[in-house]
Amino acid sequence: MRAPTSILPLRLDEVSFAAGGRTIVDRVSLVLEAGPRTIILGPNGAGKSVLMRLCHGLLAPTSGRIEWAAAERPGERRRQAMVFQRPVMLRRSAIANVEYALGLAGVAGRERERQAEAALESVGLAHLADRSARVLSGGEQQRLALARAWALRPEVLFLDEPTASLDPGASAEVERIIEAIRAAGTKIVMCTHNLGQARRLGDEILFLHQGRVVERAPAARFFTLPATAEAGAFIQGELPWT
Amino acid sequence: METILDALGDAGRLVAGLDPKLVEIVALSLRVSLSAVVLATALALPLGAAIAVAKFRGRQAVIVILNALMGLPPVVVGLLVYLLLSRAGPLGAMGLLFTPTAMVIAQTILILPIIAALTRQAVDDAWREYQEQLRSLGAGEGSAALTLVWDIRFSLLTAVLAGFGRAAAEVGAVMIVGGNIDGVTRVMTTAIALETSKGDLPLALGLGVILVTLVLALNAAAYTLKEAAQRRYG
Amino acid sequence: MDLRRRIVLATARAVLSLPLAVLSLPLAVLSLPLAGQERFITVASTTSTEQSGLFGHILPIFEQQTGIKVRVVALGTGQALDMARRGDADVVFVHDPAAEKKFVDEGFGIAHRQVMYNDFVVVGPKTDPAKVAGGKDVLEALKKIEAAKAPFVSRGDKSGTHAAELRYWKSAGIDIDAKKGPWYRETGSGMGPALNTASSMNAYILTDRGTWLSFKNRGDLAILVEGDQKLFNQYGIMLVNPTKHAHVKRDLGEAFVRWIVSPAGQGTIAGYKVGGEQLFFPNAAGG
Numbered sequence: 001m002r003a004p005t006s007i008l009p010l011r012l013d014e015v016s017f018a019a020g021g022r023t024i025v026d027r028v029s030l031v032l033e034a035g036p037r038t039i040i041l042g043p044n045g046a047g048k049s050v051l052m053r054l055c056h057g058l059l060a061p062t063s064g065r066i067e068w069a070a071a072e073r074p075g076e077r078r079r080q081a082m083v084f085q086r087p088v089m090l091r092r093s094a095i096a097n098v099e100y101a102l103g104l105a106g107v108a109g110r111e112r113e114r115q116a117e118a119a120l121e122s123v124g125l126a127h128l129a130d131r132s133a134r135v136l137s138g139g140e141q142q143r144l145a146l147a148r149a150w151a152l153r154p155e156v157l158f159l160d161e162p163t164a165s166l167d168p169g170a171s172a173e174v175e176r177i178i179e180a181i182r183a184a185g186t187k188i189v190m191c192t193h194n195l196g197q198a199r200r201l202g203d204e205i206l207f208l209h210q211g212r213v214v215e216r217a218p219a220a221r222f223f224t225l226p227a228t229a230e231a232g233a234f235i236q237g238e239l240p241w242t
Numbered sequence: 243m244e245t246i247l248d249a250l251g252d253a254g255r256l257v258a259g260l261d262p263k264l265v266e267i268v269a270l271s272l273r274v275s276l277s278a279v280v281l282a283t284a285l286a287l288p289l290g291a292a293i294a295v296a297k298f299r300g301r302q303a304v305i306v307i308l309n310a311l312m313g314l315p316p317v318v319v320g321l322l323v324y325l326l327l328s329r330a331g332p333l334g335a336m337g338l339l340f341t342p343t344a345m346v347i348a349q350t351i352l353i354l355p356i357i358a359a360l361t362r363q364a365v366d367d368a369w370r371e372y373q374e375q376l377r378s379l380g381a382g383e384g385s386a387a388l389t390l391v392w393d394i395r396f397s398l399l400t401a402v403l404a405g406f407g408r409a410a411a412e413v414g415a416v417m418i419v420g421g422n423i424d425g426v427t428r429v430m431t432t433a434i435a436l437e438t439s440k441g442d443l444p445l446a447l448g449l450g451v452i453l454v455t456l457v458l459a460l461n462a463a464a465y466t467l468k469e470a471a472q473r474r475y476g
Numbered sequence: 477m478d479l480r481r482r483i484v485l486a487t488a489r490a491v492l493s494l495p496l497a498v499l500s501l502p503l504a505v506l507s508l509p510l511a512g513q514e515r516f517i518t519v520a521s522t523t524s525t526e527q528s529g530l531f532g533h534i535l536p537i538f539e540q541q542t543g544i545k546v547r548v549v550a551l552g553t554g555q556a557l558d559m560a561r562r563g564d565a566d567v568v569f570v571h572d573p574a575a576e577k578k579f580v581d582e583g584f585g586i587a588h589r590q591v592m593y594n595d596f597v598v599v600g601p602k603t604d605p606a607k608v609a610g611g612k613d614v615l616e617a618l619k620k621i622e623a624a625k626a627p628f629v630s631r632g633d634k635s636g637t638h639a640a641e642l643r644y645w646k647s648a649g650i651d652i653d654a655k656k657g658p659w660y661r662e663t664g665s666g667m668g669p670a671l672n673t674a675s676s677m678n679a680y681i682l683t684d685r686g687t688w689l690s691f692k693n694r695g696d697l698a699i700l701v702e703g704d705q706k707l708f709n710q711y712g713i714m715l716v717n718p719t720k721h722a723h724v725k726r727d728l729g730e731a732f733v734r735w736i737v738s739p740a741g742q743g744t745i746a747g748y749k750v751g752g753e754q755l756f757f758p759n760a761a762g763g
Contacts, residue, residue, distance in 0.1 A: 058374055078380040088375035091393050091475035100389070104380045134476030152379075329563030329721060337723070339564055340518060340549060421549035424532070439668025440527050441675070441693030 007068040007079050007155050008034040008187060010055060015064035016211075017050055024050045026211035027064070032189065034155075037182055039202035039219070040191035043234060046208040048191035052158050055189070056082045077105040081149035082158040086165060087141040089133035094125060094144050097133045101148045119151035120144075123177050139170025146177045150186075157181060159190040163197065175201060195235065199223055207231045249447030256448060268452065271429040274342055274416065275409040278349035279357075283402050286354045287391060290361025290401075294369055295387040308362065311355035317414030323348040324418050340421040345429070348415040353405035360401035361391075368394045396471040403464050410457055516545035517728045520557070520565035522636060523666035525711070526550035528686035528755055533748040538735055544728050552666065554634025560584060563721035566729040569736075571636035571684075571711040585714035587730065589737045592745050592756040593710045596640060598701035599671075599688060600626075600680035608680075609700040615648040617701045622650055625659040627679035631670045632662030640709065641682045647706075671697075684709055686755035711756070713737070736760070 010032040017025040025047045032038060032055070040048045053059045054066060072078065089097050098116040107115060120126045123143045128136060133144060142162060149157055159178065163171035178201065182188045192198055198205060202219040209230045217227065226232040256264045293304060325331050327339040327347075338344045368390055376386040391398065413431035420427030422436060430453045437446035525531055526548060535546045551559065553570040560568045561584050568585060570576060579585045598608065598617050606624040608617040621628055631638040645652040652660070661679065663670045667687045674681040675695035683691075688699070713733055718724040735741040737760035745758045 053374075056378065058377060074382065078378075082374075082378045084375065084378075088372055090389065101379045104385075132475045148379075329723065331562075334563070335723075340547065421547075423547045423549060426547055436527075436668075439523070439666055439672065441668060441672060441691045443693055 005070045006034060007070045007072065008032065009069055010156075011065075011067045012055070013065040013067070015054060015061045015066055017047075017054060017059060018062045024211055025054065025061075028211075028213050029064075030206070030213060030216070032156075032187070034187050036203035036218075037188040037190070037201060038204055038206060039198045040189070040206045040208055041195075041198050041202075041234070042191075042193065042208035044193060047211040048193075048208050049160050051208065052082070052160055052189065052191055056080060056158050058082075078152065079154055080156040080158065081152050081154040082160065083142070083145045083149050083162050085161045087138075087145035089136075089141055089144065091132070091134060093130045094133045094136065095120060095129040097144060098148045098151050102151055105152050115151055119147040122150065122180065123147040124173075137170075139166050139173060142166060142170065142174055143177060146174065146181070150177075150181050150184075154186055156187045156189060159188070161192055162190070163194070164192075171197075195223075207234070209234075245443050246447065248444035249451060252444045252448035253451040254448075257452060264449075264452075266425065267428055267430055267433050267449075268456070270342065270427075271410065271431070271453070272456075274345045274429060275349060275406060277346045278353060278409045279402060279406045281346065281350045282354040282357050282405055285350075286357035286401075286405075287361055287398065289354075290358040291365045291387045291391045293358075294362045294365035295383055295390075305359075305362065308355055308359045312359050314352055314355065315414065316352055316412040317418065319352045320348055320415035320418035323351065323415070327419065339419065340423060340427060342420070342427060344419040345416045345427060348419045349409040349412070352412065352415055353409050356408055357401050357405040360404055361398055364394055364397050364401065365390060368397075396468045399464050399468060403461060406460065407457060410453065514545060515543060515728060516547055517566040517725050517732055518564070519546055519548050519567045519569055519732070520555075520559045521548050521550055521569040522553050522556060522571060523550050523668065524571070524637065524684045524687045525569065527666070527668050528684075528690050529750065530686065530745070530748055530756060534741070534744045537744050538732065538741070541740070542731055542735065544731060546732065550666075552631070552633045552635030553637075553639065557584075560716050563716065563723070566716055566725045567713065567732055568716060569711065569713045571709055572639045573710050573712060575636075575639065576712045576714065580714065584717055584720055586717050587733055588712055588714040589733060589760055591711045591713050591736055591760055592742075592758045593708055594684055594686050594756045595702065596637070596682055596707040596709050597685050597688060597699045598680060599674070599683050599697050600700045601678040601696050602698050603678070603696070604700060606680065611701045612703050614644055614682075614701055614704045614706055618644055618648045618650065621680050622648075622655060625657065627677050628660050629670050629674040629677065629679045629681040630660060630662045631667065632664045633666070635666070636709070637667060637682060637684060644682070644706070686750075689750045689753060689755060710759075 012028055012030050015025060015028045016023060028051065040051060042048050050059065054061055057072070090100060092100070095116050098119050099112050102112045102115055117126065117129065120129050123146055125140065125143055125147060128140065133141065136144065162178070163174050166174065175197070178188060178190070190201065199219065205217055205219050205222040206213055207215040207222070207230070215222065215226065215228045215231045222231065223235060226235055293301065293308070323344065324339065326333050327336070327344050328334055329339070338347070365387070372390055372393070373386065376389065381389065411431065413435050416427070416429055417432050417435065420429070420432065422428050422432040430449055434446045434449045434453070437449065521531070527550070531548050535548070539545055549559065549565065553572045553575060556565070556568055556570050557575055557579050559565050560579070568579070569591070576585070576588060580588050598614060600608065606621045606626040608620050611617050630641055642652065661673065661677065663673050667683060668691065670681060671683060671687070671691050672693055673679070675693050675697055678696055713736055715726065715729045715733055716724045718726045742758035742760055745756050746754060748755055
């Protein structure tokens with residue numbers, strides 16, 4: 001049986017997204033390769049969330065093309081996953097939520113149970129497996145969302161400001177898990193407006209400003225020697241909220 | 243005031259004595275309205291969920307019409323069903339007129355829009371919350387809708403209850419298609435209408451008290467269930 | 477495919493989450509017409525025969541003697557005849573000889589028989605603003621009521637009672653359509669609701685004695701005019717013509733008609749009393 005080809009690299013070609021008369025993403029062209037942890041950085045309203053949703057397929061671009069290396073067919077197991085700023089859980093137990101996702105991916109029976117248990121174990125939630133997911137704390141739910149996404153063994157994991165609603169302790173936990181997922185071989189694409197987090201977790205930075213990719217650079221260089229004025233202003237904390 | 247006190251007295255006497263006629267009428271009322279609720283829910287739940295989730299041309303118009311149909315006058319529904327089931331009508335050969343089945347059919351038609359419209363609203367609201375996550379996980383539209391409906395099942399109980407309330411309270415439809423036949427198609431509301439027209443107001447009011455108490459009890463039970471579920475599942 | 481199975485399971489779970497007992501109800505209810513081993517006929521009749529309690533008295537006796545159940549749908553005479561024209565009844569039992577004759581002439585009814593009579597009375601407020609109390613002539617009474625423009629409630633529903641009322645106005649020389657004003661209230665309802673309205677409005681009203689005797693919400697109303705020969709109210713029964721409507725239960729319907737006009741049936745009718753008073757007077761032998 002032939003191993004499935006990777007869905008990376010992802011190509012965006014002059015992709016724009018407009019809604020309500022406003023252009024939110026403006027002619028973005030880029031290629032996302034396997035490997036480096038990509039952080040999409042930018043002020044609020046720069047279009048980071050929309051860009052990620054376009055890549056993940058939740059939104060369709062109003063113009064331009066988005067192309068994965070291997071096409072995703074509906075009904076097939078997804079090879080990318082996304083974790084949102086606020087986790088959305090079904091009214092079931094924690095483990096049942098993970099099993100639901102595995103079910104959609106075509107995993108059945110004993111195997112599904114086993115993989116779900118393993119996923120919870122890896123994020124430290126095994127002791128809450130039977131607790132109703134929606135009564136867990138914010139941090140616990142976000143870890144559960146990560147467990148659910150990781151259980152699918154995605155090639156790419158999109159994260160939309162995953163710690164924006166969490167306290168520092170929970171945020172640190174989440175960052176540890178993201179690192180573990182990356183170490184296991186998943187490409188991380190994360191957006192954040194938190195400079196410290198970008199510095200900690202990023203290999204390359206995509207800096208977004210008013211819907212355009214203004215600068216793209218390896219993280220070390222971006223933070224010490226930003227090439228553009230906007231990037232410089234943002235790092236200094238001087239960029240106005242757009 | 244006197245009449246109302248007499249009514250409470252009559253109600254008490256009938257219930258305490260377990261008057262067999264009363265038991266028969268109450269049992270039939272419950273059978274007809276609960277059957278209508280079950281049937282209407284089976285049809286309305288998928289319909290409301292589908293309208294909420296699917297995108298199609300004219301969706302807004304469909305929603306407006308569905309909401310408007312919540313206000314279908316029972317007597318009009320009764321008239322339409324009567325014309326359908328009458329021997330002179332298209333379905334006359336089935337011989338369903340003046341039977342409890344006809345009453346169930348009429349009430350099902352009456353409450354279907356209510357349950358569907360309220361389901362549509364609930365699913366629409368929940369869809370906004372769930373849809374990105376479910377689609378991200380790879381759920382197709384149909385499967386996502388089903389999952390959603392099951393997840394908000396306790397909120398949907400409210401929609402079902404609204405349907406039951408309407409069915410149990412109406413008299414226009416069941417009077418026309420049932421004929422208020424003693425021992426066959428007489429339910430609480432038609433019995434109340436009859437006793438009122440005979441001038442026996444205390445008895446009519448007494449029956450009314452029993453009817454309201456029953457509906458209240460059902461609502462209380464459903465509320466308790468919802469609260470328990472809320473505590474358990476969040 | 478596992479997903480499809482999950483959808484089926486989810487739907488099954490959703491359906492089963494309703495109490496199974498509730499689920500079995502539609503099956504129980506819907507099987508009723510199939511359990512039509514029961515021998516029954518549908519009789520279209522008037523509100524006066526039902527609300528006076530007559531049917532409650534005579535039908536159990538008929539059922540006991542023949543094993544045939546009688547399902548009565550009580551409407552006004554006009555509605556009852558219309559229902560029979562559509563074929564929704566097997567037997568018609570009303571009190572409007574003119575309308576009944578028309579029904580038979582149109583070919584919808586056969587085997588017409590006279591059954592019984594009762595009388596109409598004019599009921600009104602004890603204060604009697606039109607001064608009709610004690611009178612023995614209904615036409616005189618109506619003339620006085622119209623002259624005084626005293627509140628009068630009419631059924632206005634094409635019933636036998638309504639038809640009679642219109643005949644009296646005509647005989648009294650009053651064109652009621654022209655003369656009616658705010659004093660003349662048409663309720664479009666059965667005898668009971670009309671009496672309720674008259675009672676709360678303290679109005680005059682024409683009613684059959686049977687309904688009046690068993691009516692409980694009299695307020696300030698009392699019988700003011702009675703005994704006029706013209707107030708005689710004849711009831712008739714007929715079978716709906718099976719050649720017009722093939723499904724009519726001819727044998728069972730004929731059994732009912734035969735019983736009603738037989739000594740047994742007539743005796744049962746005569747035996748029905750409210751407060752010691754006989755309501756309906758059998759006269760089948762006459763016609």
